[in-house]
Amino acid sequence: MITTWLSREFGIEIPVLGAPMGGRAGGALAGAVSAAGGLGLLGAARYNTPEWIEAEADVARSIGGKFGVGLMTWSLPENELMLDTAIAVKPTMITLSFGDPAAYVGRIHDAGIPVVSQINTLEDLRIVEAAGVDAVIAQGGEAGGHTGHIGTLPLLQEILEATSLPVLAAGGIGTGRGLAAVLAAGAEGVMIGTALLASPETVGPDYARDRVVEAGSADTVYTSVFDRARSQPWPQRWGGRAIANDFTAAWDGVDVDEDTLAKAYDPSDPNNGVVYAGEAVGLVHGTHPAGDVVRRIGADAERHLSAVRLS
Ligand SMILES: Cc1cc2nc3c(=O)[nH]c(=O)nc-3n(C[C@H](O)[C@H](O)[C@H](O)COP(=O)(O)O)c2cc1C
Structure with missing residues (x-):
């Protein structure tokens, strides 16, 4: 078993978060990731509703026990009820990504819930550190969905050198090799999205x-x-x-x-509608249940790490 800050802090067996993918990650996906030993997050997009969070939280809890909720920070001022609802459903973690979370971290901490932010630059790190988040996720530009411009490895190295907070990696990690690589570099775990996108538990067309x-x-x-x-x-x-x-x-x-x-734009047309996905899409070869994907990444990472020879 791989033990890191992430696995200890949240009582999970595999240091993998299932990304909060707006439009793709509801309770079935988040629950399946958690049931397999990771921690799955609901992707609450700007166009979702508080009722959606409540309903999907029930589904996730019934399947996997633990779950998290991921919100897009820049969209919260127009609908803070999304945050209130995310807190009320008592998740194991809330992620606030894409924007300055300072106005919200205290409220989440008061409810006893840890806050984690995805970041895309060193400047973002300083902003979320000042806001008081518990950990950061260095999200590289190869990630699926919305992201920044710096690649995962340069960003991860830069962030690891620059902070004493726990650091996770996201962007381009789709196999045990990827998890092993970033753990060896000093990350406490990963957030994966694209690797889960062909799984039957995803929602969407x-x-x-x-x-x-x-x-x-x-x-x-x-x-x-x-x-x-x-x-x-x-x-x-x-x-x-x-x-x-x-x-x-x-x-x-x-x-x-x-x-x-x-x-x-016509989302009913398969050649026209958006399919957000990252460069790790080349590592997805079939429609495997999300739990199998997570377990495989965990087991393969363990094998790769134990095969590393120092001399
Ligand atoms: C379809 C899709 C939707 C996403 N939606 C969100 C979102 O709503 N909120 C968020 O914080 N991140 C979102 N992300 C980004 C993920 O949180 C994560 O950074 C990314 O999936 C990691 O890179 P990977 O796709 O290479 O695994 C999304 C990613 C994808 C692929």
Whole structure:
């Protein structure tokens, strides 16, 4: 068994968090990750509701016992009820990513819940440290969904050198080799998203799972074009990594207004609708239950770590 700060602090067997993926990670996925020995998080997107959090928390708890809730910090000022509800469902962890969490950390800590933030730069580290978070996740630009520009390994090394907080890694980790590598570097665990995207417990259109299985590591694109087409007011610094398709071929990088994009966007069309996924998509070869994915990553990492020879 691999023991780290993450596994000790949260009583889990495998130091793997199932990412809070908006539109893909509900209670079934989070519960399956937790039941396998990791900790799965509900992905509460801006377009979800407090009722969604309550219902999915019940599902996750009934399957896996523990679960976390992941919120997008920049969207909280317009709907703080999302945070109140996330606290009320008593999760094991809340993640606040993409923005300064200072206004919210105290409220979460008062309820006895640890707060973890994904960060994309050294400047982000200083902001979330000042806000009082309990740990950080260095999220590299190869991650699926919204992310920054610095690669996972350079960012992880930089953050590990710069803080005494526990540090996890996210972005591009899809096998036991990846988990072993970042643990050896000093990370306390990982957050995985893309590796879970073909699993039957994910929500979203069937074509999203098919695309994930078919796509290779070179098939993703970092773009804001889907946010603009769907009127999602993400701050400009965070684009999203998605599988390239007909829509990105036609519109990514084109100087065009949002109405035109909205009219051209058709989520019912498998060649047009967004499938957020990271470069680790090339490591996903089939539709395996999320629990199998997590257990396999944990067991393989153990094997790789014990095979390391120092002399
Ligand atoms: C489909 C998808 C949706 C995501 N939605 C969110 C989200 O709502 N909130 C969040 O904090 N992170 C979100 N992420 C980012 C993940 O938390 C995580 O950083 C990422 O999946 C890790 O990289 P990987 O995809 O290479 O494993 C999303 C990722 C994906 C793939």
